[in-house]
Amino acid sequence: MNAFVVAIDGPSGSGKSSVSKALAQRLDWQLLDTGSVYRALTWYALQEGVDLDDADAVIAAVPGFLNVWTLSLTPGERWVRVAETDVTERIRETAISEVVSKVAGIQSVRDAVNTRFREILAESPAEGIIAEGRDITTVVAPDAPVRILLTADEAVRIARRQAEKTGEDAKSVAATVSERDKRDSRVTNFTAAAEGVAVIDSTDLGLEATIQAALDLITSRSAQ
Numbered sequence: 001m002n003a004f005v006v007a008i009d010g011p012s013g014s015g016k017s018s019v020s021k022a023l024a025q026r027l028d029w030q031l032l033d034t035g036s037v038y039r040a041l042t043w044y045a046l047q048e049g050v051d052l053d054d055a056d057a058v059i060a061a062v063p064g065f066l067n068v069w070t071l072s073l074t075p076g077e078r079w080v081r082v083a084e085t086d087v088t089e090r091i092r093e094t095a096i097s098e099v100v101s102k103v104a105g106i107q108s109v110r111d112a113v114n115t116r117f118r119e120i121l122a123e124s125p126a127e128g129i130i131a132e133g134r135d136i137t138t139v140v141a142p143d144a145p146v147r148i149l150l151t152a153d154e155a156v157r158i159a160r161r162q163a164e165k166t167g168e169d170a171k172s173v174a175a176t177v178s179e180r181d182k183r184d185s186r187v188t189n190f191t192a193a194a195e196g197v198a199v200i201d202s203t204d205l206g207l208e209a210t211i212q213a214a215l216d217l218i219t220s221r222s223a224q
């Protein structure tokens with residue numbers, strides 16, 4: 001039987017990772033963090049000496065990356081590996097956040113990665129799987145029974161990121177978030193909900209209330 005797919009999109013700091021992880025843990029489902037794959041590919045390309053402004057060179061690096069990349073789908077055991085190297089922490093560093101949109105902005109890179117995402121969703125042995133990113137509701141899994149766009153005002157999202165990155169300059173954290181969202185929205189639509197996609201705006205919602213709103217949607221759709 002195919003796993004029940006929940007697709008979640010939203011801009012940086014909207015709560016995708018935290019909400020998706022909590023949902024997967026509570027439901028005992030799998031979790032696919034698609035952003036981590038673009039981040040790991042960016043790390044790999046840099047490691048291989050690829051110029052990220054050379055789209056053909058980035059595209060040429062994708063098959064080699066997909067051969068050696070592995071990630072955990074278990075929500076409580078988050079790790080991403082490239083061959084023997086555990087890149088879980090380093091792919092979250094600002095040096096990657098600042099350039100990942102260059103890689104994610106190349107359409108044929110997206111096509112190759114999306115094919116792998118669809119395989120993961122189709123092959124999931126779990127009862128359900130939560131997939132989060134920027135184009136899961138629209139491109140990767142437009143037929144998912146539950147599709148959610150998580151939003152929050154930009155100032156709130158920036159403040160959340162700044163609270164996480166207390167050792168870094170607050171202005172540059174803000175600039176990284178805004179510039180990345182601007183660049184990412186050239187290739188993916190995560191600012192407006194596509195038809196049939198439910199919006200959860202967490203601007204004035206705590207994390208627990210946001211998780212509960214998503215759980216309510218899943219419960220009502222899975223009962224249908």
Ligand SMILES: Nc1ncnc2c1ncn2[C@@H]1O[C@H](COP(=O)(O)OP(=O)(O)O)[C@@H](O)[C@H]1O
Binds near residue numbers: 207
């Ligand atoms: N509704 C919320 N209320 C308060 N804090 C939140 C909420 N959603 C997320 N956060 C916090 O904001 C930060 C960014 O959330 P995260 O899940 O990493 O967002 P995203 O994956 O969309 O970039 C995290 O520290 C998280 O705990």
Ligand SMILES: Nc1ccn([C@H]2C[C@H](O)[C@@H](COP(=O)(O)OP(=O)(O)O)O2)c(=O)n1
Binds near residue numbers: 013034035039100136
């Ligand atoms: N399905 C996806 C997921 C992420 N991306 C891009 C957008 C982001 O710049 C990077 C990293 O995404 P990630 O979700 O880790 O970023 P945030 O945690 O929201 O800041 O990848 C994408 O283009 N499509």
